[in-house]
């Protein structure tokens with residue numbers, strides 16, 4: 001069934017993952033075509049970047065189109081559903097492909113932990129000259145075994161030979177994909193794809209980016225759309241299981257400046273330990289009803305009021321969990337208070353590190369993403385408050401609707417030049433090539449960031 005072709009054209013080798021007449025949508029579906037540079041797929045204005053490989057063959061990439069981000073806690077899957085299928089194409093569409101399309105788009109729950117976030121669906125999207133909808137699906141990474149069994153049961157193994165994947169799990173589960181469903185993973189770096197996904201989503205969705213108006217008043221602050229059409233430079237804080245902080249200067253020009261192991265995984269883990277809850281949703285619900293002031297020690301618990309000399313208001317947390325060494329206090333706190341205090345502790349710590357990074361880089365826009373922010377307005381409002389309050393209004397916390405899906409989305413968008421490299425030579429090839437390009441570009445730039453692809457000590461510092 002698989003007809004895999006490799007050929008060289010121009011500066012990069014290009015590989016068509018699978019060229020099987022039956023499974024391809026589109027009219028010229030039989031042959032492998034190298035697209036010329038003036039016939040570019042209409043993806044985004046950022047495609048004009050000098051760093052982007054110009055060889056593009058993916059207009060004929062076979063369906064289904066997936067991008068997968070296999071993270072430490074959640075696996076995110078973005079699926080492109082073509083909506084411009086002609087009756088003729090429909091006739092030729094293979095049964096398995098049709099069944100997969102229907103299974104994914106007609107359901108919103110899959111297996112034990114799989115969910116489709118229907119409210120995030122993007123319609124009328126154009127990718128590689130095809131029009132369709134993007135569907136956003138997640139499941140627990142601990143459920144990978146069940147996912148692979150389901151994929152096999154639905155016939156994916158016969159249909160797809162290669163999946164574009166990012167996140168640590170693209171490395172960790174590579175062998176499982178190969179052994180259990182005969183699929184190869186084309187691996188992409190999680191931070192590269194994160195940025196690609198963000199830029200694409202913002203172009204597609206005018207209300208993707210938002211901020212909190214009146215951020216200095218948490219009770220009154222309200223969500224408002226933010227015009228992110230001139231995004232650079234910005235600080236990007238990806239709050240997943242752990243936290244990565246990047247300074248982004250252009251679509252292909254960024255550095256990982258910091259990180260912390262105190263992230264979404266820490267919140268969930270501590271909350272489960274302290275309250276006996278078992279899910280993130282439960283943890284957030286508890287936190288919504290609790291009061292951290294019964295758990296934390298505030299400035300006014302120490303000063304009796306504000307600490308004016310250094311501008312510390314009495315209501316500020318002086319010491320997270322600082323009252324919990326007192327037996328009577330411990331006896332009066334509820335599970336809800338403990339959940340709220342855990343959320344506030346983790347959020348404030350992330351806010352504080354993010355603000356220092358922004359200050360250091362002299363950047364005023366701080367974008368927070370990652371699934372820690374899912375159904376979590378408490379943290380978003382706190383982060384917005386922290387950015388505004390501690391910077392005297394000079395910094396702005398920004399948020400994006402598709403929170404945790406950008407890595408998977410960016411992965412789905414990868415062009416064949418990069419795809420080919422990932423397939424032929426492994427990720428290292430892509431990384432070192434991007435690194436060289438970024439290095440050569442940054443030589444002439446006033447700021448001199450380099451992509452944090454080598455994890456050299458100069459480009460990365462870690463708080464953990």
Ligand SMILES: Nc1ncnc2c1ncn2[C@@H]1O[C@H](COP(=O)(O)OP(=O)(O)OP(=O)(O)O)[C@@H](O)[C@H]1O
Pocket residue numbers: 070071072073074075167168239240241242243263264265266267268280281370371372373374404
């Ligand atoms: N349904 C859920 N189940 C588990 N965690 C959830 C859920 N919804 C939101 N979260 C939060 O999102 C975090 C994971 O976020 P995300 O998916 O962005 O990261 P990841 O890719 O799994 O982690 P990493 O990038 O560090 O490998 C969890 O640690 C938790 O705080």
Ligand SMILES: CC(C)(CO)[C@@H](O)C(=O)NCCC(=O)O
Pocket residue numbers: 072168190240241242243244258259260261461462463464
């Ligand atoms: C290891 C990753 C990059 C995996 O996504 C993430 O969980 C993270 O950035 N953790 C924090 C690591 C640090 O302390 O810098």
